[in-house]
Amino acid sequence: MKWTKRLQLTSLTLLSAGLLTYAGWGTAASMTAAAAPATPTPSCSSGDHGILQKLQKKHTDGSSEPLTFDAVDFLNADTGRAAGNGFLIGTSDGGCHFQEIYQGQWSFQQIDYPDNVHGWALATVQDGQAKYLIRTTDGGSTWKRLGSDMVTFERIEFLDSTTGFGYNRASTYYTNNGGVSWSKITTPANTRGADFTSRNSGWAVVIVPGRGYQVMRTTDGGASWKRMMNAAYSDPKYARVYANASQVYTVLYGGSGMSQTSYSLYGSSNAGSSWTRVIAQETAGGGPAPGSGAAKVKKGPGSGSPGNMQLVGKTTAFMVGYQPAAQMVGTGVTKNNGQAWSNSKTVLGFEGVISFVDDNQGWLAVRDLNSSTLYFTKDAGANWSAKFSFEF
Known part of the structure; x- marks a missing residue:
């Protein structure tokens, strides 16, 4: 954030x-x-x-x-x-x-x-x-x-008290001693986002200039990579990928302009054998969304830029979205591997970060003009209640 x-x-x-x-x-x-x-x-x-x-x-x-709240993590x-x-x-x-x-x-x-x-x-x-x-x-x-x-890490993720991964847009690193030392994992050329669920199993999104995005998978710790999906786009720049043992989602960014961002969200529940285009948000300022084909919805949460995602179990995934110009922060959810997607009501704010712990309960940190607030939901984001707030 x-x-x-x-x-x-x-x-x-x-x-x-x-x-x-x-x-x-x-x-x-x-x-x-x-x-x-x-x-x-x-x-x-x-x-x-x-x-x-x-x-x-x-x-x-x-x-x-x-x-202000910038990070939230719930067990x-x-x-x-x-x-x-x-x-x-x-x-x-x-x-x-x-x-x-x-x-x-x-x-x-x-x-x-x-x-x-x-x-x-x-x-x-x-x-x-x-x-x-x-x-x-x-x-x-x-x-x-x-x-x-x-x-240079943009994100860290630890699986236990010793094992973890560090990510930036181009590279992935691994530690087995609690972060004291790190080894670089080989990822494909032009990687723009990666996520590993174990030392051997991981995903990466690469760009092919002038052509689009490719989603790649490794099962041998980066020694080899297999292409699992293509998404056409004339000017690919940035992507994110999120995975657990049962699901994988990738956010493919399009253009931005007039405080608007275009993007596509794709998901798979069968290790990348097939994909669902869940969100395809096209905007006047950002242009078309990467990829092609029908999408479940044409607008993401908050109708704005995508924030972080949280995958829960075998079928559920959440994502936060925000539109600073309109001061709107919202969340979206699927509980059936992207076959349906629901965007929540928005709360007042510029940006947000989420931490969901199960299919329904989660936390959201948001800042607006006058406060920074922690919200809690028990109904998958349909309603949010304020739990802690700093007033400015």
């Missing part, structure tokens, strides 16, 4: 009844293992929950950007974290209460937790441009930079 990205908290303040009191998440017990409260738990609340007030005041005094509907410019907060009761986990120099761009203890992040130092890979082994209370050099 392009919002400001900075914030961290040095100690955990457990504000809600029912949570164990220890210095950092993951150091003694998981949040879900807390003993039953001795007194009734206070009712659910929204707003800023009374935390980060001093930091928020510092960032709204005209000398700094206001606090389940109750337990997860959200982070931004200088802070990391968490909840263990579905957003009824939040706790400060970290406050400090790091401005988080992405966070990734395979469990409740181990986490990684792409972050800058305050307002700096250099991006670093950092790691926590205590749930997020403390962070250690991995290596002294900045990284």
Whole structure:
């Protein structure tokens, strides 16, 4: 996300009844293992929950950007974290209460937790441009930079406490020691997006100048690649691919102009043997969408630019979309491998990032002119309820 990205908290303040009191998440017990409260738990609340007030005041005094959410990652509907410019907060009761986990120099761009203890992040130092890979082994209370050099990763994904992947538009990297060292995985020439579900199994989207996009697959760790789909487009530039054990989706970007973006979303549920053109969004400013053939819908979520996707299980996929000029952020979902697609109502905002944990429950971080808000849904995005908000 392009919002400001900075914030961290040095100690955990457990504000809600029912949570164990220890210095950092993951150091003694998981949040879900807390003993039953001795007194009734206070009712659910929204707003800023009374935390980060001093930091928020510092960032709204005209000398700094206001606090904003730039990253969100949930393990389940109750337990997860959200982070931004200088802070990391968490909840263990579905957003009824939040706790400060970290406050400090790091401005988080992405966070990734395979469990409740181990986490990684792409972050800058305050307002700096250099991006670093950092790691926590205590749930997020403390962070250690991995290596002294900045990284080129645009995205990270860890499968467990040791195994992970780092991606930029052209390259893919693999680690089996928690990010201490990385090896480059061979991807096809002109790769513009990749995603691996294991060290051996991966997908890549390549561009063929003047002709279009090709979706490729490897089952031997990049030693060989097989073409699985072609999508014609005269000026291919950028693509994203998302995969799990059962599904693969690719977002193929067209042109942009007049605050409009054209793109196509293709999906497959049979390892790329056949594909469904789920979304084909053509716009006046961006022109035609890449590829050809009928699509299930002609507009994506928010009728705007595509954001991140989340694949759940064998049949469900979510995507966020945003249209900054109209201040609209929305989500879309398929629950039958792209054979039908439904776009949700929009919320006010410029951009958004999602973290869905099952077929219906998920989280959305959004910024608008006056606030940065975490929303929760229990009906696959048909309705969103605000759980935490920073007012500017």
